[in-house]
Amino acid sequence: MREFEGKVAVVTGTTGIGRAVALHLARQGASVASLGIDLEANAALETMAAAESLLLTVFHADVSVPADVSRTIASAIAAFGGIDIIVNSAAVHPYGTAETTPFEAFMRCMAVNVGSIHLTAEFGVPEMRKRGGGVIVNLSSVQGHACQSGVSAYVASKGAIHALTRAMALDFAADRIRVVSISPGSVRTPILELAARTFEGEDADIDAVFQRFGAAHPLGRIGEPEEVAVLAAFLASDKAGFITGSDHRIDGGLTAGIGVR
16 A cells, blocks of 8 residues: 555745645645645646556646636645645745845745645644645745855745744644644755746856755765655655654755855
8 A cells, every 4th residue: 555545735935845745745646735925846747646647637827826826726625535644845946135026026935835824724734634644745945044144034034934833833733733844955846946047147067066066965976856755755645754843854864064065
């Protein structure tokens, strides 16, 4: 029997880590509802799932909008019967300082990266409670622990995810709902490609830039979305039944040192 047979998962984000998590859980037997705003990415994920005959349905949604989250979670429940797992992976990554980032961009970042976690809990936790419990996994970042310059909105959102995870873990423990976060280092995702093009220009050699980013990690490479998906699946599984309220770094050793090697 596959590990998540009979489980229902809601995963936000249909590119990068969100896509990898959705596919991994579905391959392990879960019925998966994926929520994404990017129509092209949504279609690509649907094609991947269909090619493997996975029980994975993609819903077009802006996860910062309450009506969208409420509607898609209701659709997932109608399709699959309930919710056992939520993985919050959707994110945006504006660049700039507190001086140069437009307030609208700051608020959009907080609404997507943090607000979506509130919304999936608001509409998803009552359904988890009906099933006797569940697991919520929130994707944060090493930037919530130590940060680069020029990314103030993103950093604020990722630090907020750590705090919100702790609060949710306490609030829902009596309902047998565990809540954890994951803090990846550099991972091969569209957001990392955006970083490469932001710092190196639109014509940048992405593979070369990724190699340089990887060299900053003691293990000498960037991570792969599938590696994060494996960690998310472990944390969502019964094997992690005594883990809640904690953050789990998967960063190739990036935050273990003090920057001198």
